[in-house]
Amino acid sequence: MRKTKIKFDKPIYLGFSILDLSKTLMTDFVYKYLKPTYGDRATICYTDTDSIICTVETPDIYKDMNEHGRQWFDTSNYPSDHLSGIEVGLNSKDLGMFKDECAGSPMTEFVGLRPKMYAFKVGTRETKRAKGVKKNIVKNEMNFADYKTCLDMHRVSYRTMNMIRSRDHQIYTLECRKKALSADDYKRYILSDVISTLAHGHYRIEINEQHTRE
Template sequence: MEDIRRHRNVKLMTDQKKLVKYTSKPSFDHFQIFNQHLVGIENKKVNILLNKPIYVGQAILDILKALMYEFHYKNNEAHVWRRYSIAFYGYSLCYEIMTDDVYKDMEIIKDHFDFSGYPQTHYLFSNKYKKMPGKFKDELDGVPIKEFVGLRPKMYSLIYDDGNTEQEKKTAKGIKKCAVKKQLKHANYKECLFQNVSTMNSMKLIKSQNHELFVNHIVKKGLSNFDEKRFWINHIKSYAYGHFKI
């Protein structure tokens, strides 16, 4: 959400008198010299109109967590799946489910799902909740996941069969998509999880400094199986802080 307090007044100066005028103000904060004829002056805003609800960002996350807990504890656990385990939990849920037909089970709680991405020939297909907030979506729209590795929130990899070939879907927070696609494989995620082998990934970024574009080559830590927001029993099993078993 936009933070009004961070707004600044920025002016480009070519006149020395105006430069002295704006740098002499109590609100003066910063300057940047671009060349011998051009200087940027940054002044803090003297008056601020707080017309943006900055608490909305936190409220959305709280509502999201409440929605996910309600789905998991009230609907899922009580009515549908008796044998399951949570493979991954963040702003999405990944379950390992032991059942005869998972899609028949999902039909029981279909009002919690947006099935608009499913093939139209699938008996669960429906546009009733298409793009409706508060509804869950199937990650692969009806295609079963063959293998899943979850390292941290927004850092996971899965394998699925699209009918012709075996495909991989990978995400890694903090790493550019092009680097994830070219440098990371599903095997790297498994190696990181089971052998505690982190990766170093390189990427090129286009940046601007003093209005001059340049390419910056950076190398940073990529895959890591350590999540500081969880209490770890071993390198695979963990509990949320506050869990009664800790």
């Protein structure tokens, strides 16, 4: 039987509003700061609800942030002796500001495979993300080279993991072999270089397909 009454006491509208406000902030950052400041010298590598990873061709990114990006960045996590001389503590914990996750250390390599699945290097330190894969597997059995091989060779990677499940009030453990890394990003149109992507419906897709047929 279906429920005859539903108690609607969860603020679903809040989640909806927060997502929309986040999209607005991200769009403003790209089209009011990144593109006007750098033009084609700025390329977006990866973006999520509240984060963005991009490459910027400029002599000194920190100098640019200090001079032109003061209304966009929160530098409260930068060390006081940062070599760039950037103003530390700017816009500390202000809503809508962008904070450098690497805390002033340049990201040297990045691989983005699909949503929630990426890895990057900061010096010798590796940061890895793979949604749906247990954290201990990502930490202990996967490395940056695995992500790079997946992208370059278009090779799907699998991992075996133990999971706890429940059925009919009976708890049991299950060993399963799961797809851990894959470069098949179905939410984007993948170009012929198998790295660059476009949003579905982008005007350049038709041009790209015409060139491919020719």
